[in-house]
Amino acid sequence: MTQVDTSNQSCKRNESGTSHACHVSAACNAGSADSPNSSWIVAALDIGGTKIAGALVCYDTEQGCDQASEQGVSPAVPRVKPHVTPRVVNYLSIPTQAHHGGEHVFTRACGLVSELMAQTKLHPHAIGVSAAGVVNPSDGSIAYANNLMPGWTGIQLAQRMQHTHGIPCVSLGDVHAHALGEVRFGCAQGFSSALMVAIGTGLGGAYIVDGHIVTGAHGAAGHLGHSLHHLAAQTVCSCGGVGHAESVTSGTAICARYQGKQIGDPLDETCMGAEISKRAAHGEPHAQDVLRFCGNALGQAIGSWCNLFDPEAVVISGSVVRAGDLWKQALEQGFTEQVMPPLRSTKLLFGSLENNAPLLGAAEYARDSLLCSLDQHV
Numbered sequence: 001m002t003q004v005d006t007s008n009q010s011c012k013r014n015e016s017g018t019s020h021a022c023h024v025s026a027a028c029n030a031g032s033a034d035s036p037n038s039s040w041i042v043a044a045l046d047i048g049g050t051k052i053a054g055a056l057v058c059y060d061t062e063q064g065c066d067q068a069s070e071q072g073v074s075p076a077v078p079r080v081k082p083h084v085t086p087r088v089v090n091y092l093s094i095p096t097q098a099h100h101g102g103e104h105v106f107t108r109a110c111g112l113v114s115e116l117m118a119q120t121k122l123h124p125h126a127i128g129v130s131a132a133g134v135v136n137p138s139d140g141s142i143a144y145a146n147n148l149m150p151g152w153t154g155i156q157l158a159q160r161m162q163h164t165h166g167i168p169c170v171s172l173g174d175v176h177a178h179a180l181g182e183v184r185f186g187c188a189q190g191f192s193s194a195l196m197v198a199i200g201t202g203l204g205g206a207y208i209v210d211g212h213i214v215t216g217a218h219g220a221a222g223h224l225g226h227s228l229h230h231l232a233a234q235t236v237c238s239c240g241g242v243g244h245a246e247s248v249t250s251g252t253a254i255c256a257r258y259q260g261k262q263i264g265d266p267l268d269e270t271c272m273g274a275e276i277s278k279r280a281a282h283g284e285p286h287a288q289d290v291l292r293f294c295g296n297a298l299g300q301a302i303g304s305w306c307n308l309f310d311p312e313a314v315v316i317s318g319s320v321v322r323a324g325d326l327w328k329q330a331l332e333q334g335f336t337e338q339v340m341p342p343l344r345s346t347k348l349l350f351g352s353l354e355n356n357a358p359l360l361g362a363a364e365y366a367r368d369s370l371l372c373s374l375d376q377h378v
């Protein structure tokens with residue numbers, strides 16, 4: 001077993017206030033004997049409330065090493081070919097079985113890494129984990145998870161994964177990972193700043209500046225869904241708060257509104273988002289009204305967030321983006337209503353990487369962490 005040094009868990013913030021991933025120690029030595037010489041490999045996981053996805057992310061490498069590695073600090077992090085999207089190979093997905101508790105989820109996630117190695121006969125150099133919940137940026141533990149993931153709060157995710165496999169491991173929030181993937185390799189490549197809006201069952205977000213995530217002091221930056229929205233004034237949110245944007249914009253909000261229910265009420269599973277969109281496309285007035293209302297509400301919120309952050313682009317991703325043209329038109333109208341005139345040219349983009357986005361983001365975070373850790377040893 002490789003000696004693992006977990007004493008190095010902090011890193012100075014850079015001047016822009018963003019935080020690089022730095023809770024990996026350079027003293028961790030990745031076993032790479034079985035991997036091809038031309039690839040640098042990260043085992044990437046995406047742990048969600050429903051499923052755990054995993055794959056190996058393979059970087060094509062050039063001769064030489066990055067930054068401090070050139071000065072002989074172990075482990076070497078090879079120089080990757082610029083402007084080449086790493087390959088996502090051997091994608092696997094298993095049910096999270098979150099109701100069995102956090103320890104069970106952790107065991108399943110660890111097992112998926114072993115399965116990836118067994119199936120490919122490759123030994124990754126690092127592990128990057130995109131995780132549901134708020135991830136503590138200083139040590140990769142789960143600082144908070146809601147009741148969809150009972151017992152997940154407090155799991156020392158990165159440290160224990162690193163100890164189990166003897167490979168450097170980092171973890172970050174799932175929407176943060178998704179955003180990092182889209183900014184580095186997806187629709188927001190080349191933008192100096194981007195606001196991620198993840199609209200699915202809930203509403204999440206992330207803010208990226210100069211290619212790095214703004215994690216915030218507690219790892220929770222970007223929880224857009226729990227900011228106030230004037231159209232949600234009397235609505236109880238999934239978090240228990242009142243008046244939050246999620247409760248008038250999310251996929252759950254669309255379904256509840258269509259079915260005449262409150263957020264948190266049991267929903268008729270035979271009439272969810274895809275069915276509502278289909279009915280709207282066939283001209284049903286109620287379905288159209290609901291999609292217009294929720295699309296417009298999200299657009300207004302995005303306009304407000306742009307006034308706050310002034311990103312170069314907004315990346316909208318998640319299952320609700322498939323709600324149809326009516327929803328998109330209402331979103332754009334709401335955005336125009338609320339955004340300040342100088343910011344009206346802000347680009348509204350739709351995510352292009354789908355399931356690969358969090359895996360690529362987690363792999364990039366792992367790579368950033370190792371390079372940052374090496375910097376500290378110079």
Ligand SMILES: [Zn+2]
Nearest residue numbers: 226237239244
């Ligand atoms: Zn809330």
